[in-house]
Amino acid sequence: MTNTPAPESKIIELRQVQQRFHARGAAGGYLTAVDDATFDLTSEPPQVISLVGQSGSGKSTIARNILGLQKPTAGTITYNGQDIYRLSRAASDDYRRNVQPVFQDPYAIFNPFYRVDRVLQTAVKKFRLAKTPQDGLELIKESLEAVRLDPEQVLGRYPHQLSGGQRQRIMLARIHMLRPAFVIADEPVSMLDAQVRKAFLDILLDFQETYRMTTLFITHDLSTVHYLGGDVMVIHRGVIVERGKVSEVMTRPKHSYTAQLLASVPIPDPNRRWKDRINLAEVEAEEEEGAATVAPDPEQAGRLS
């Protein structure tokens, strides 16, 4: 099943990834947050794949699995054919360099006691991006300018002195410096207003074109998916129920949950009130049996931590 990538291309493959958590009160004591997730992210050609679903559907769990922060309870995630949880030191360094996250709230990533420069300087040092401090500073400035930030305006400032959009763009400047093959963006624009959101998405699309970065973009917002284009995967209760081109999935959804999700998008017309809320009971009734919910599995107990 594992493809051998061409030397310049990199591939992340998820095969039947499952993530269970202990859940008090749930039947059997387990909650299946992700079930049977199987998909690839390839660096050649670079792609943007959105993962869309409502709150609690398992999106962030998949991101954490891919970033190596949460080992799945079953299934495999491989990078260039090697299990990411059993990489050699050199392969692990390569993975950490080439798979970079952008999270929803960059404020949580910045240490409030340090100037924002530190996030960038640390990346320069950790990944040995420059030979001298002066070269490092030049690189930082160049990357800030690439994400349309004025170095004079942001360097030397503390996180609370910047707007949310500026903080997110500093994280993009970090990505610009590292030029990873993959970006795992978990709701990176959900706290930004429409204009700043568009600027952020445009930068990501530029990165795809200019630096050939592949992005897994996690969101609950269909308008963002529509703007990004590319492919989309729809996740519902831990199961990827549909995948395809954004243009296809959004006009001809195959799964009833996708149709419900599309019907729930607010219509910008005061005369047509938004009343089509997602009716979960209806969706559940239409689902095939066996969708990911809560299931007991005592054998998994020893593998959960």
Ligand SMILES: Nc1ncnc2c1ncn2[C@@H]1O[C@H](COP(=O)(O)OP(=O)(O)OP(=O)(O)O)[C@@H](O)[C@H]1O
């Ligand atoms: N460490 C954990 N322990 C127990 N349950 C967890 C843990 N992490 C996530 N869950 C549960 O797994 C399910 C999926 O959570 P996840 O954060 O992946 O959803 P999400 O789609 O990213 O939601 P949101 O859009 O609100 O961030 C939820 O029911 C959540 O409560």
